[in-house]
Amino acid sequence: MTFKRLAQHLEQWKREAVGSWGVWIEDLTSAETWTWNETELFYAASIIKVPIMVAVYKQAFAGRLALADEIILTAEDQVGGAGVLQHLSPGIRLSVQDLTTLMIIQSDNTATNILIDLLGTEIIRETLSELGMKQSSFYNKLMIVPAASEGLNMITAADIAQCYRKLARGKAVSHHASRQMVEILKKQQLRDCFPAFLPNNQDDIVGSLPKWELAHKTGTVTRTLHDTGILYVGSHAILMVALSRDCDYHQAQPQISRLAQLVHQAYSDQ
Template sequence: MTVNRLIQNLEHWKSRAVGNWGVWIEDLTSATTWAWNETKSFYAASIIKVPIMVAVYKQAFLGRLALADEIILTAEDQVGGTGVLQHLSPGLRFSVQDLTTLMIIQSDNTATNILIDLLGTETIRETMDELGMRQSTFHNKLMIVPAAPAGLNMITAADVARCFRHIAQGKVVSQHASRQMVEILKKQQLRDCLPTGLPSQHGDIIGWLPEWELAHKTGMVTRTLHDAGILFTKSRAVVMVALSEECEYEQAQQQMKQLARLVYEACLESD
């Protein structure tokens, strides 16, 4: 599939899209980009956990914390929503590395809030600024919003794409840290959005290399569903960001599936 054909297909997808969308598709190997409403602000939901992860690795690189440092879980830390820590016993110890991993692969809100307390709001904002996420904002911990908040956690598709692009290109903290973050993102357990548009990885041969991998993060609240990450095929690396609002979950999920399929098929023909 040629670039022009892919763009035509994406424009056709756009013409049929239900709800409000912010989309960024970027082939990092050819620098080809297609975007729609890329500067529109959306409530961040759990996508905010990606720059928080970057901030953790940045502070570890600077020697201000160690990934092996242990933090004691308290009852005050435990909040609802996604994640397993809310169900575990206070007093358990978890390393910063473990908390970061849980924040991404399970989208654990308790782990996220512990890391926010550890880092501090200003450190996270500084990291977002360094990533070029200057149209995005961070104000609040998750599941704990003040009665009179100073602001909301907001993102744009262009900003999220910058974050993932820098990670993919090894420009975040260090190449080693970027590689570690990509490996964590590949293990995300919430797989019902962009991955549903990609072919099954099941095969009869043990050890066979996968046809694709997706390092991504999903975020959702009522009538808001996001998924963003890096699609890796044999010879392509594509940043995909799909932010949606004012759309029923099943509709948004189906549209993300279609979007991922269009991108993957274009990659397949290029490989």
């Protein structure tokens, strides 16, 4: 009954939605889903960093790199947009683990591009395929305009849901690797979308455990705002994907936040 009641609220959200949306909401225990335009392609923006993280762990699991390996930051690596590495001094050494963490929790574009160079395009594409992201594509590094681009980094709500489902179920690379990646996603510092309308977890504690946790990754470019992840409420895990376009940040942000609020309310009211 919980998900059926939630679906009614989601239908109301849909009727009031502004812009174009690709949405996937799924109770990972019951496998009940609510979707909207789930196979429509959207520009990936920083959501592509989630399967790139999986590709890093895949290579580490295969012994082709170590998460402790260190890479020296160069001036040529530094690009704009999100992240702190663009502001730091070239010559510092960062582990692959640190670069991966920065790529996710601060959406650091410099860290992302270093990892893309380390992995190579084909490994990332292979990872998309292995995750079951059949419609999605990877072509380019971030914040760089290639001289001759083959295409754009694209995703669908269904594809990114498949990625998160494997992470949640311990089937992305390995159970241990999946758990590590989910823990990185829980440390997300960009919290203006899904978490914006959720209760403050510092004030929402049962015993020593928070009532809810969120493992997620945002993405934004001009007139495109996404948030994607897994909301843990009590014993429930709910997969949430919200991809948008054709609406500005100030239109999309409250709609994404409201979506997560509806999911949280449905499961916390039990």
